[in-house]
Structures are given as C-alpha cells and as structure tokens.
C-alpha cells in the first residue's frame with residue numbers, strides 16, 4: 001500500500017504524479033523524465049526516481065530528502081542524485097550527517113550544488129537548466145530540456161547509405177535542437193519568466209498559484225507567492241501548451257479557486273490550465 005494517494009495526470013506520453021498544498025507538502029514527479037521536483041514527505045511512489053530537483057529549503061518541499069535517500073539505500077538502489085541550490089548544500093549535508101548519526105550508518109547521497117544559468121545532465125540527452133525565482137534566498141526553478149540533433153533540410157531526402165558517406169567525408173549533416181519539455185517554478189512571486197525563452201516555450205509549465213481571493217493579495221506579497229491575477233498575466237505572456245497549478249492555500253477550496261481562476265484568466269488560456277490536485281482531472 002503506497003504511503004500517499006497522489007494526484008496523477010497524463011499529458012501525451014508523460015505522467016505527472018504528485019501532491020501539493022501550500023505549507024503542507026509539495027512533491028511533483030515525472031517518472032518518464034526520471035525527475036522529481038521537490039520531495040515534500042517522500043511518498044513511496046517517488047523513491048525509485050533517480051533525480052530530485054530541489055527548488056528551495058522550505059520544509060514542505062524538502063523534508064522527505066533524508067527518507068528518500070535512506071530508503072533507496074535500504075532497498076538496494078544506487079544513491080539518488082539531488083540537485084540542490086548552492087546556498088542549501090551545507091545545511092542539507094548537515095541534515096543527512098545528523099540522520100546518519102541517529103540511524104547508525106551514513107546516508108549515501110549524490111548531492112549536486114547547482115547555480116543559476118547552469119545545466120545538469122539528468123539522463124542521456126536530458127538536461128535540467130536552472131534559473132532564479134523570487135521566493136526565498138537562493139530559490140530556483142528548473143526547465144528539463146531534451147537535446148537532439150536534427151538533419152539539415154538539404155539532407156532530408158538522402159538515403160541511409162548516402163548519409164553515412166557524407167559523415168565519412170566529415171560533412172556536418174545535422175544541427176543541435178533543444179526541446180524544453182517542462183518547467184517547474186517551485187514557489188515564487190510573479191516575475192517575468194516569459195523573458196526566458198526556454199521557460200516561455202516549455203510544453204508544460206508547472207507553477208504555483210497559492211492565493212485567489214482579493215483579500216489574500218497581501219498574504220501573497222508577504223509570503224512571496226503568486227495571486228491568481230498574476231498567474232493570469234504570467235500565462236498570457238507564455239507559449240506553454242499545458243499549465244499545471246500547484247500549491248493552493250488550504251484557506252480556499254478547490255471549487256472556489258477554480259471559479260476565481262476562470263474570472264481572472266483569458267478565455268483562450270483557460271483550456272490549457274489544470275490544477276494538480278483536481279480529482280476530476282486525474283487519470284488513475
């Protein structure tokens with residue numbers, strides 16, 4: 001019996017499983033990308049995923065890290081790779097060291113300190129690019145990008161042997177292309193993320209939208225979170241095909257949030273937005 005009853009969505013061939021309620025827990029995994037964004041309380045379903053990408057140090061986003069790593073060790077899996085914003089690497093290591101003392105054995109981990117503007121290979125041809133967000137000191141978001149090579153248009157008519165021949169002659173017949181698959185914003189205030197082309201053009205955008213009600217604008221400002229009016233502005237400025245909303249406050253019901261979203265967002269954008277925690281959108 002899995003530890004959590006997770007939300008489950010499917011977009012084309014990509015599954016998205018997770019749980020996200022503000023201040024409670026956020027974990028969003030994409031098994032086909034071997035990637036888990038944040039790790040809340042480490043649900044059983046994400047333990048076998050090899051890469052965890054942490055956005056910031058709030059406990060509802062990364063309390064599960066020691067359990068994830070230790071449980072992989074316990075079940076004979078290789079240490080998980082955890083991308084950690086640079087300013088968090090020391091405290092995360094200290095947490096793991098302390099758990100190692102309590103547990104009687106070291107918690108094996110492959111911690112990678114990440115910097116804004118850099119990218120990290122998560123599996124062959126798949127990279128996580130890091131960009132800054134506006135939430136806590138050093139908080140980051142990630143875009144998972146597939147890198148492929150595409151045949152130049154002048155060679156698309158050639159047969160296999162002709163291509164092999166050209167390659168032998170040292171002719172460059174292809175060029176690199178980048179396909180931004182998904183962007184995860186973690187927790188953040190509104191910022192002009194659309195200025196980053198790989199964010200604006202990600203097929204899937206996973207974004208927080210914590211607050212909806214008019215009287216919650218100040219809460220959004222203080223907690224450095226997004227209000228639905230800002231989400232509407234954000235979505236308008238981007239080209240994402242699908243937008244998944246995470247991190248709703250428990251102060252607003254999903255039904256009420258949906259209504260306020262509908263009011264705030266442009267009509268043509270409404271069809272591409274889903275709430276991660278919307279049971280009606282789940283595919284089990």
Ligand SMILES: [Zn+2]
Nearest residue numbers: 023058060187
């Ligand atoms: Zn949070």
Ligand SMILES: [Zn+2]
Nearest residue numbers: 056058135187
């Ligand atoms: Zn936070």
